[in-house]
Amino acid sequence: MPYLRRLLIVAILFGLGSKIPGLFAVTDSENTNGYVNSTGVPLPPDAAPPEQQVLIQFSEDRPYNEWFRSIYKGAAGKYLIGEPLTRVNRNFELRGSAAERWTVSEDDLTWTFYIRPGLQWSDGVQLTAHDYVFSLKRAADPKTAYDFGWYYQDIKNWTDVVSRKKPLGDL
Numbered sequence: 001m002p003y004l005r006r007l008l009i010v011a012i013l014f015g016l017g018s019k020i021p022g023l024f025a026v027t028d029s030e031n032t033n034g035y036v037n038s039t040g041v042p043l044p045p046d047a048a049p050p051e052q053q054v055l056i057q058f059s060e061d062r063p064y065n066e067w068f069r070s071i072y073k074g075a076a077g078k079y080l081i082g083e084p085l086t087r088v089n090r091n092f093e094l095r096g097s098a099a100e101r102w103t104v105s106e107d108d109l110t111w112t113f114y115i116r117p118g119l120q121w122s123d124g125v126q127l128t129a130h131d132y133v134f135s136l137k138r139a140a141d142p143k144t145a146y147d148f149g150w151y152y153q154d155i156k157n158w159t160d161v162v163s164r165k166k167p168l169g170d171l
Contacts, residue, residue, distance in 0.1 A: 008044050
């Protein structure tokens with residue numbers, strides 16, 4: 001298993017450079033090849049240029065929306081598809097990803113995320129906050145039976161929606 005994790009990390013760090021514009025950016029002179037991954041970690045000096053790197057995914061051929069059936073089956077590849085609102089860096093500090101910034105209400109109950117401009121789906125359609133709302137509602141939908149739904153239980157009405165005590169629209 002550790003081998004597969006290392007392989008996945010290598011694939012993430014090196015395999016996406018030529019496929020996702022802006023994933024690698026030129027930075028300071030300490031990094032001799034000048035590339036940094038999306039989490040701010042410089043690539044090693046002997047890394048191949050991004051355009052020569054390849055992502056190899058070991059997964060079954062199935063529709064993307066199968067994600068919520070079980071994250072146990074081939075979940076690693078799904079992390080490469082979506083862009084979360086935020087990420088944590090190697091020091092576990094929260095950093096923006098799809099969200100360029102966010103605000104938190106004084107009572108800590110309302111978080112407002114501002115989506116980074118220019119994000120789009122593979123067909124060129126602009127990514128919006130509604131896409132994130134759709135994803136959360138899909139995960140909360142009892143018909144989906146998402147097995148890690150408990151992870152979001154702090155979202156207002158989540159538990160009641162999942163247990164069918166409230167309609168999905170109340171989420």
